[in-house]
Amino acid sequence: MIEPLWEIFVRSRRGLSHTHVGSLHAPDATMALRNARDVYTRRQEGVSIWVVRASDITASSPDEKDEFFDPAGDKVYRHPTFYQVPEGVEHL
Amino acid sequence: MTDLFVYSLRLGDDALISAQRTAEWIAAAPQLEEDVALGNIGLDQLGQARTLLQYAGTVEGAGRSEDDLAYFRDEREFLNLQLCELPNGDFAHAMARLLYFATYQQLLYEELLKSSDEMLSGVAGKAVKEVAYHVDHATQWVLRLGDGTEESHQRMQAGLDALWPYTAEMFSSDELVQRLDVAVDPSTLQDEWTRRVTAVIDESTCGRPESSYQHSGGREGRHTEHMGYLLAELQHVARSHPGATW
Numbered sequence: 001m002i003e004p005l006w007e008i009f010v011r012s013r014r015g016l017s018h019t020h021v022g023s024l025h026a027p028d029a030t031m032a033l034r035n036a037r038d039v040y041t042r043r044q045e046g047v048s049i050w051v052v053r054a055s056d057i058t059a060s061s062p063d064e065k066d067e068f069f070d071p072a073g074d075k076v077y078r079h080p081t082f083y084q085v086p087e088g089v090e091h092l
Numbered sequence: 093m094t095d096l097f098v099y100s101l102r103l104g105d106d107a108l109i110s111a112q113r114t115a116e117w118i119a120a121a122p123q124l125e126e127d128v129a130l131g132n133i134g135l136d137q138l139g140q141a142r143t144l145l146q147y148a149g150t151v152e153g154a155g156r157s158e159d160d161l162a163y164f165r166d167e168r169e170f171l172n173l174q175l176c177e178l179p180n181g182d183f184a185h186a187m188a189r190l191l192y193f194a195t196y197q198q199l200l201y202e203e204l205l206k207s208s209d210e211m212l213s214g215v216a217g218k219a220v221k222e223v224a225y226h227v228d229h230a231t232q233w234v235l236r237l238g239d240g241t242e243e244s245h246q247r248m249q250a251g252l253d254a255l256w257p258y259t260a261e262m263f264s265s266d267e268l269v270q271r272l273d274v275a276v277d278p279s280t281l282q283d284e285w286t287r288r289v290t291a292v293i294d295e296s297t298c299g300r301p302e303s304s305y306q307h308s309g310g311r312e313g314r315h316t317e318h319m320g321y322l323l324a325e326l327q328h329v330a331r332s333h334p335g336a337t338w
Contacts, residue, residue: 003123024125031232035125038132 005054006032010046095272097151104144105172111137136222147211163330168313175258177319187233188251194226196262199281209274238296249298256301261308
């Protein structure tokens, strides 16, 4: 039996966001959560787990890479590098 | 042999023999994720066994270590429940056993938390969270297999039925547990165990197992014919190379 694939996201500690750690197979969301606990948090890697059915994720296609990402390449003005930082400003 | 030594052996042997059986699933479970889950569960049980056997050795005061007790006792000296030593059978059998045994352990450790023996209450304190997860894992699978396909339902029912005659032994009381005030009399756990286990069985759409005959003898060192083979596998390296280290 081929079980659905689930993408697993783990929050390593409070204040950080959930990060993708891998995927696994499970018959349903409840079991996916438990499998994720066993596979991805057995060395205290996390305090919270999200599971998302892989088929529910809409991903950008490698074929669209050029029009998706290349146009941002020559727009250096989008980076906040043209501001003069006043002297004496800390923590910026 | 003091009562406390024997009592620690009983609990330790349950955990050790369960760990050995559970470990047999590694690389043989239906899916990789289940290999890891059962590996984790087996290691939890092994951790409980180590602490309890180490304590038994200390209580005995004859210089025996946890390894001495695990590897150099013979079959009749093991005091585990027969339920723990039975062969794995199919995955549904394994989940039936885990449901029965982990629910028993959960109730036992919850009571043992109140024990005035600091070692026993300490073991219980660490183990209650572990076995709560074991119960949950077994429950999830019993529900899914019982309420799954026709074949999974039939296999789940077969597993629950086959192991039921080994459940009463968990709750059999004797003079030792009544005498030993730091111990839990397991007969006090049976009603709640039955309530919890039958709730899962009912929800799984399986029928409640019935059996007039109940096996016993593990606590006195009388075991099924499967125990010798299990011990041979568990002990043969340690006995072939006594004192070996790596």
